[in-house]
Amino acid sequence: MTNCIVKNPATGAVLAEIPIDSVEAIKVKIAEGAEAFKSWKKTSAHERAALLMAWSALIKKNRQQLGELITAENGKPIKEALGEVDYAVSYIDWYAEEAKRMYGRTIPAHVPNKRIIVTREAIGLVGAITPWNFPAAMMTRKAAPALAAGCTFIVKPAEETPLTTIRLIELAHEAGFPTAVVQSILADGPTVGEIFTSSPEVRKITFTGSTPVGKWLMERSAQSVKHMTMELGGHAPIIIAEDADLDLAVEQTVIAKFRNAGQTCVSPNRLLVHANIADTFVEKLTKRVDLLRVGNGMDNHNEVGPIINKKGFDKIVNQLNDAVEKGAKVVIGNEFDFDEGADYYFVQPTILTDVTADMKMMQEETFGPVIPIVTFTSIDEAIDVANNTPYGLAAYFFTESYKMGNYIAEGLHFGILGWNDGAPSGAHVPFGGMKESGIGREGGSEGIEPYLETKYLSMTI
Ligand SMILES: NC(=O)c1ccc[n+]([C@@H]2O[C@H](COP(=O)([O-])OP(=O)(O)OC[C@H]3O[C@@H](n4cnc5c(N)ncnc54)[C@H](O)[C@@H]3O)[C@@H](O)[C@H]2O)c1
Numbered sequence: 269m270t271n272c273i274v275k276n277p278a279t280g281a282v283l284a285e286i287p288i289d290s291v292e293a294i295k296v297k298i299a300e301g302a303e304a305f306k307s308w309k310k311t312s313a314h315e316r317a318a319l320l321m322a323w324s325a326l327i328k329k330n331r332q333q334l335g336e337l338i339t340a341e342n343g344k345p346i347k348e349a350l351g352e353v354d355y356a357v358s359y360i361d362w363y364a365e366e367a368k369r370m371y372g373r374t375i376p377a378h379v380p381n382k383r384i385i386v387t388r389e390a391i392g393l394v395g396a397i398t399p400w401n402f403p404a405a406m407m408t409r410k411a412a413p414a415l416a417a418g419c420t421f422i423v424k425p426a427e428e429t430p431l432t433t434i435r436l437i438e439l440a441h442e443a444g445f446p447t448a449v450v451q452s453i454l455a456d457g458p459t460v461g462e463i464f465t466s467s468p469e470v471r472k473i474t475f476t477g478s479t480p481v482g483k484w485l486m487e488r489s490a491q492s493v494k495h496m497t498m499e500l501g502g503h504a505p506i507i508i509a510e511d512a513d514l515d516l517a518v519e520q521t522v523i524a525k526f527r528n529a530g531q532t533c534v535s536p537n538r539l540l541v542h543a544n545i546a547d548t549f550v551e552k553l554t555k556r557v558d559l560l561r562v563g564n565g566m567d568n569h570n571e572v573g574p575i576i577n578k579k580g581f582d583k584i585v586n587q588l589n590d591a592v593e594k595g596a597k598v599v600i601g602n603e604f605d606f607d608e609g610a611d612y613y614f615v616q617p618t619i620l621t622d623v624t625a626d627m628k629m630m631q632e633e634t635f636g637p638v639i640p641i642v643t644f645t646s647i648d649e650a651i652d653v654a655n656n657t658p659y660g661l662a663a664y665f666f667t668e669s670y671k672m673g674n675y676i677a678e679g680l681h682f683g684i685l686g687w688n689d690g691a692p693s694g695a696h697v698p699f700g701g702m703k704e705s706g707i708g709r710e711g712g713s714e715g716i717e718p719y720l721e722t723k724y725l726s727m728t729i
């Protein structure tokens with residue numbers, strides 16, 4: 269591959285053809301990033317904060333253009349894409365503030381004539397790898413804390429959606445960041461993975477993407493003992509307890525599930541509903557889902573965009589066929605609008621009942637607008653089913669009882685919990701997963717920690 273062909277997933281039209289970086293060119297950029305670290309780490313936190321604020325201002329000024337770029341290359345509805353720009357910039361604003369709070373401490377010494385000072389310093393050059401589903405936010409969620417901490421940064425966006433990243437990096441340079449401090453590279457994943465993991469100059473890898481690729485990067489990085497942040501796949505459950513506010517549960521389920529056509533790491537993949545309210549809930553949910561309009565995200569009326577590519581579409585169809593063959597009932601959906609020649613793929617929002625644990629979608633990430641529903645009769649059973657996955661990213665539950673809510677929250681083994689809340693993400697919270705959903709947290713005061721090392725100085729006075 270010498271060129272990266274970027275397509276509009278809603279139409280299959282080619283948006284851009286961009287030359288990919290050669291291995292040599294990537295190595296040069298890594299060397300430049302490592303060299304730039306020597307002076308960048310010495311800048312003051314206030315100076316770095318000011319540059320982040322200048323970058324944020326330029327992104328806000330270019331909000332509409334960036335939103336349209338996201339919709340063009342990712343497909344999500346323009347309203348969501350503009351929301352993603354705001355979400356992306358909120359990480360920059362947050363870490364512009366956090367840059368100034370990288371506090372150290374002093375430790376009382378064990379003898380009178382010693383003083384001990386603990387400081388935090390930047391790790392070095394960070395290699396970032398990002399997915400296509402949030403081309404702006406997954407990048408700034410890494411770049412902002414890295415730059416705030418004093419690290420230099422080099423990002424490889426997904427081949428499906430590099431245009432947003434390229435534009436964001438241009439804006440960073442326009443804001444005043446030195447060219448070698450924040451860079452992007454364009455090449456296929458395995459090539460960059462190979463280079464990043466084997467480079468002694470890349471001191472940290474921060475990756476958002478699938479669990480198998482994350483595992484591969486971790487294995488390879490062991491050789492040079494790199495710092496790693498892994499934001500990997502998920503298989504979120506929603507538990508609807510018997511006393512849940514069903515209208516609220518329906519509204520929040522729709523928000524959580526159909527954002528980005530279900531192509532979101534925190535998207536619910538299983539809906540567990542108490543048997544006594546299942547019929548009412550399914551009826552209400554179906555009525556609401558029936559209202560969702562599917563189509564090109566540039567049309568403001570559409571709420572569910574296309575699937576990113578044929579590979580993603582085939583996976584969804586395969587899971588649906590498997591479920592139906594094994595006895596699932598289609599309440600709504602399981603319909604498609606696609607054209608392999610033109611290369612676009614839409615999936616109608618789908619609800620399935622009579623779902624069983626042996627169906628593929630109950631174990632694998634679907635990454636599409638599909639809700640499989642299973643029923644339960646006791647909350648302990650629901651918690652066990654919810655936890656029965658190697659993933660541990662997000663989980664949601666709906667109950668009006670504070671006792672029940674706390675009981676469920678304590679029983680769930682997931683990094684992110686939404687109680688009566690289908691949209692728990694934000695720059696100010698520690699986003700991340702347990703088990704095979706990842707290592708480390710992004711966002712919040714926790715999100716800058718992975719870019720810092722601890723050093724202490726012991727002085728005899
Ligand atoms: N936990 C989170 O915060 C989070 C956020 C968004 C997406 N995700 C996950 O990302 C996945 C969807 O994205 P995807 O299908 O593009 O994932 P993916 O792992 O195939 O690709 C993600 C990125 O990794 C690159 N890549 C692929 N193979 C590589 C390799 N061998 N070495 C280095 N880089 C490589 C890709 O080019 C892309 O840039 C889902 O599993 C989703 O849950 C997780």
Ligand SMILES: N[C@@H](CC=O)C(=O)O
Pocket residue numbers: 401402405531532533534693699
């Ligand atoms: N949508 C997630 C990112 C993963 O896809 C978020 O809320 O940040």
